[in-house]
Amino acid sequence: MDCDGGKTYFVQGNEACVRGALYAGLKFFAGYPITPSTEIAEHLARELPRIGGAFIQMEDEIASMCAVCGASLAGAKAMTATSGPGFSLKQEALGYAVMAEIPCVVVDVQRAGPSTGLPTKVAQGDVNQARWGTHGDHAVVALTASSVQDVFTVTVEAFNFAETYRTPVILLFDEVIGHMREKLVVPEDGELPVVERLKTSVKVGVDYHPYLPREDGRLPMSDYGGEHRFHVTGLFHNIWGFPTENPTEAHDLLYHLVDKIENRAHMLARWKEYHLEDAESILVSYGASARSSLQYVEDRRARGHKIGLLELQTLWPFPKQLVREKTARADNIFVVEMNMGQVLAQVKAAAAVPDNVFLINRIDGLLVAPADIESIMRVVEGRGI
Numbered sequence: 001m002d003c004d005g006g007k008t009y010f011v012q013g014n015e016a017c018v019r020g021a022l023y024a025g026l027k028f029f030a031g032y033p034i035t036p037s038t039e040i041a042e043h044l045a046r047e048l049p050r051i052g053g054a055f056i057q058m059e060d061e062i063a064s065m066c067a068v069c070g071a072s073l074a075g076a077k078a079m080t081a082t083s084g085p086g087f088s089l090k091q092e093a094l095g096y097a098v099m100a101e102i103p104c105v106v107v108d109v110q111r112a113g114p115s116t117g118l119p120t121k122v123a124q125g126d127v128n129q130a131r132w133g134t135h136g137d138h139a140v141v142a143l144t145a146s147s148v149q150d151v152f153t154v155t156v157e158a159f160n161f162a163e164t165y166r167t168p169v170i171l172l173f174d175e176v177i178g179h180m181r182e183k184l185v186v187p188e189d190g191e192l193p194v195v196e197r198l199k200t201s202v203k204v205g206v207d208y209h210p211y212l213p214r215e216d217g218r219l220p221m222s223d224y225g226g227e228h229r230f231h232v233t234g235l236f237h238n239i240w241g242f243p244t245e246n247p248t249e250a251h252d253l254l255y256h257l258v259d260k261i262e263n264r265a266h267m268l269a270r271w272k273e274y275h276l277e278d279a280e281s282i283l284v285s286y287g288a289s290a291r292s293s294l295q296y297v298e299d300r301r302a303r304g305h306k307i308g309l310l311e312l313q314t315l316w317p318f319p320k321q322l323v324r325e326k327t328a329r330a331d332n333i334f335v336v337e338m339n340m341g342q343v344l345a346q347v348k349a350a351a352a353v354p355d356n357v358f359l360i361n362r363i364d365g366l367l368v369a370p371a372d373i374e375s376i377m378r379v380v381e382g383r384g385i
Contacts, residue, residue: 001047005188013177014039016148016184017081017107018047020155023186024194027053027076030067032060032086035119036175037109040081061086065093065106072097072104073232075197075223077159081107084126085116088133094168095134096234098257101211101219103162103197105155107171109178112365121365122175124287127342130170131316137254139261141268142170142316146290148182153192154270154313160195161268165260166219172315174338176288176367197221204228209239211253217260262317269322270313275301279308281377282327283360284347285336286312289368293336296370315343323350332380333357338368 001019011019018040021029029044041057048055054071058064064080071078082090087108097104110126112118130142141161143154151173158169200220202208210230213219222228231241236250244250261268272290274297276282285293290311297309310326312319323346327333333351335344341359348354360376362368 001043005186005191007186009184009186010181011148011184012039012179012181013145013148013151013173014109014179015043016151017155017171017173017178018043019184019186020152021079021105021159022047022051023152023192024156024159025077025196026079026159027051028068028071028078029053029080030056030058030064030071030078031080031082032058032064034061034083034086036111036178037081037083037107039178040107040109061089062093065090065097068104068106069093069097069100069102070224072102073100073224075221075226077103077163077197079105079107081109083109083111083119084113084123084129087126087129091133091135095136095138097168098134098138098140099234099236100232101166101257102168103166104168105158105162105171106168107173110172110174112363118365120175122288122338122367123363123365124172124174124289124338125340125342126172127315127337127339130172137258139258140170140316141165141167141261141314142172143270143314144172144287145177145313146287146311147177148180148184150313151177152184152186156192156194157270160193163195163197164218165264166221167261170316172287174287176291199223200228202228210241211237212239213256265317265319266321268314268317269319271319271322272311272313273309273326274311275308276310276326277308278306279330280306281308281332281334281381282330283307283309283334283336283373284312284323284327284343285309286315286343289336289338292368292370293373296373299370312343318346318350320346320350323347324352328352331356334360334373334377334380336360336368336373338362
């Protein structure tokens with residue numbers, strides 16, 4: 001794959017994800033083919049061996065996620081890719097990565113569900129699964145994008161967040177974004193920041209605490225099988241990594257896992273905004289739905305209507321304060337998504353007047369279109385709500 005910095009390509013969203021992962025330093029991929037994410041595995045099967053990396057097609061999605069955890073602990077930036085049914089199978093190992101603080105990236109190119117659903121059709125139904133799919137109290141980071149260029153950028157961001165906070169990061173794309181083709185300009189090396197693995201400075205023979213944060217909250221790592229011996233478990237553990245049932249240690253660990261993400265929601269928030277300065281009605285959207293939303297906003301503004309768009313790229317931790325501030329002056333807020341209202345619930349919780357937040361959606365495997373947005377908005381605005 002020719003991927004010289006500064007050059008322009010015409011690629012699918014799934015290929016842009018691959019290029020972003022390689023730009024960020026990906027060295028290991030384990031996965032299992034599943035529509036509509038399969039192109040990610042196909043490209044990496046060819047490209048990773050060329051740069052000294054490793055690609056493994058696993059026997060199933062469970063094994064794929066477990067292999068990614070092992071590769072990351074051994075020192076490699078690691079990723080897997082799937083769609084909704086496979087994402088369901090990854091949840092137990094995803095929870096293990098949260099508890100053991102294993103940096104990795106999981107791509108979910110969403111399709112219509114539940115179960116096998118509509119394998120080749122678009123949906124955005126995995127938003128809440130990304131947040132709550134694994135059991136127990138925890139926090140996650142989930143990012144999305146509405147263009148091929150943004151797919152590249154947020155993929156690099158995903159690896160940076162994973163390494164900075166020692167956490168799995170989920171990329172929630174959708175079938176339309178994964179399969180459409182657009183221009184991609186690959187940045188020069190160094191143009192986008194790339195966070196490398198923070199390695200421990202503890203010398204061999206000195207007591208090493210793999211789960212003792214530095215003053216800045218980051219946890220230095222040592223490659224598994226390298227200089228230091230240390231324990232990794234999915235159980236509640238102490239600073240040495242050994243299982244504990246001590247109530248204080250369990251309490252402190254869980255708060256650490258949640259707070260390192262939720263307390264930095266403002267730092268993790270990524271978004272785009274269009275015409276919010278005078279907007280009386282605001283659309284809130286993400287992924288492919290945001291493309292239709294932007295088209296509708298531009299069409300309405302050309303006819304003199306004061307309407308704007310807030311496009312979310314960070315879905316979890318949900319940027320509640322951002323949404324509240326950006327929509328504070330709007331008379332009505334419309335959440336445009338392809339599910340039954342999974343982000344709608346979050347926007348209602350953030351909005352100053354929840355009763356002024358309305359859902360515009362499709363759940364039939366077809367991309368929500370500007371005409372769909374128009375029909376719902378006419379009903380709401382016609383009632384003077």
